[in-house]
Amino acid sequence: MAKGIEILTKREYKYGFVTPIETETIPKGLNEDTIRLISKKKDEPEWMLEFRLKAYRHWLKMKEPKWGNFKYPKIDFQDITYYAAPKSKPKYNSLEEVDPEILRTFEKLGIPLSEQKMLANVAVDAVFDSVSVATTFKEKLKKIGVIFMPISEAIREYPELVRQYLGSVVPINDNFYAALNSAVFSDGSFVYVPKGVRCPMELSTYFRINTQESGQFERTLIIAEEGSYVAYNEGCTAPQFDTNQLHAAVVELIALDNAEIKYSTVQNWYAGDENGVGGIYNFVTKRGACRGKNSKISWTQVETGSAITWKYPSVILQGEGSIGEFYSVALTNHAQIADTGTKMIHIGKNTKSTIVSKGISAGRANNTYRGLVKVLPKAENARNYTQCDSLLIGDKCKANTFPYIEVMNNTAKVEHEATTSRISEEQLFYLQQRGISQEDAVSLIINGFCKEVFRELPMEYAVEAQKLLGLKLEGTVG
Amino acid sequence: MLLEIRNLHAGIDGREIIKGLNLSVEKGQIHAIMGPNGSGKSTLAKVLAGHPNYEVTEGEILYEGKNLLEMEPDERAREGIFMAFQYPVEIPGVSNSQFLRLAYNEKMKHLGREELDPIEFNELLKEKAKLVQMTSDFLKRSVNEGFSGGEKKRNEILQMAILEPKLAILDETDSGLDIDALRIVAEGVNKLRNSENAIILITHYQRLLNYIQPDFVHILADGKIIKSGTKELAIELEEKGYDWIKANSAHC
């Protein structure tokens, strides 16, 4: 028998450590009192509490969606802690007040927050469990009118802005997990870029789940006013626990006339072990609204972690001539599941969308692309180009592609291309024969496969993403 | 002795293809191996390079006095074994120069020498590419993707030029080349030969040997070397055909 490509083991998840700090949590379970308590802890205005309660009441009437191409154990929503925060000072006015353990944690994760060490051209909002612990460059950005702060703070400091836009892209009753998030969301980032401002640095939020029993429900809201531009990145990791944790975020993006938002994610939540024990359930609603003329929203995601990834970053192309893009790499190994893709809703005239999806599966993993391209009757001359490529490593994994296309205007042009390939032994042997180790050979092939997506990422993220894919697949061939 | 193959038996999927092969190669030598289709030439090359699907059932191979069969394919490569593929493989999305730099730096690391950054490497690459008359747009394109047969073979020799192997096994690098490409490839190889390296030249036709002068010629048939000689043997073979050689070598 040929030795073949077979699955061995994966390298340890290097972000799997737990930070030993005292945490303040509220009792498990969910009811109106829990929501009131969260709102009170965050010192929120009355309207915010009303928003949450309304969402909660909708949620109570909703059913968990079942249409995903996978099964998972029933989630007991009463067995989750909906608020966990480091116990120390309730508010952080400066870094000196942040628990040094937390600073060390972020430093270990490659996100130094202290003045001397912080990244030179990236502003970072660091979210630890349910709260934002530090935001760098906040003052510097404020001088040019860019607001970048934890959303909990924005609710207090810029209530009018938040109130106008929150829930305007993802309504509170949009779907089961979005309703839950709207009821209990803890923290997340708020970005506002005023008219005509090109944000001079990249904005980044780094999410870290630390507590075992807590869910993470962050909420991100980004508003780009007329003619503005912002690039925003999101990163995430979690300790290694043998139970599953729920991560149900909502991200809303709003781009007005001629504005552009570039949103990148490198998702590396703990994925569970090779037998599928533990790991994060990443059930996220991400949606952008191109409200203005010639506005542009582009989503770039590299999804490598989580036990289950279930999300469809979407763009509503309302403004005439607006552009939506989705570039995705989803890697699944062992028992991991990814059911991800995008929705491009063409409403305005001359709207354009591009979808490039790269799915990589190894082990027994199951990787599904699901995408919807919808062209509404008034969307004259809408254009879509979709390319879906799957790469299989070994013969026990699966790749599925479900492209849904609904066209209600016959001037539309919708193109779809799909390929499925395997890493062949001959490719590996060829590279090894040139002195490249098997692991590096796999990385090289994967990076080649993902090239069109990686080049959309900011430089440092592209490098990190490449390394990450290499690590995740280490030992998958032998 | 650079390479010593003793009583090699090897095959694939339980089927024996190499059936008791002996060969010794010294530094500075060029050995041509000729034989009909299916005689096991590529199998021999892949066994030397360590292809995981081929199994050695008997015999031994010593490379610089070390047991070659214990080494992984990438280790063998870093120790100086290079195989030019009969059918070079395409690697989509990976640029030729990125691939070559990685391979080059792996070797430098192994030798404890300094690795080159992309700019430095580019200089080296441009220099070496002249040897096989390759233009810079080839270096930017994905490895072998959309290359013509001749371009792929030239790309193999370019890799040889970059990696400077001690033992190069060229598996039918001449086949599918027009006369101009053949000349370019042969000249490239001739410039790369020296007293410190050796070349095993696998070919189907005598044609290549007009351009690259072998020290020895071996005829492979049914997994065994049935006759060895000098350059004249190749000419005789060309005139009389494999059947004649086979029939005549059966007596001895």
Ligand SMILES: Nc1ncnc2c1ncn2[C@@H]1O[C@H](COP(=O)(O)OP(=O)(O)O)[C@@H](O)[C@H]1O
């Ligand atoms: N992967 C393989 N599986 C089964 N048989 C093979 C394989 N590769 C080669 N063979 C067989 O081994 C024999 C020798 O092949 P090869 O070494 O390629 O010969 P040559 O290079 O001399 O033409 C042929 O009969 C061929 O069919």
Ligand SMILES: [Mg+2]
């Ligand atoms: Mg052959």
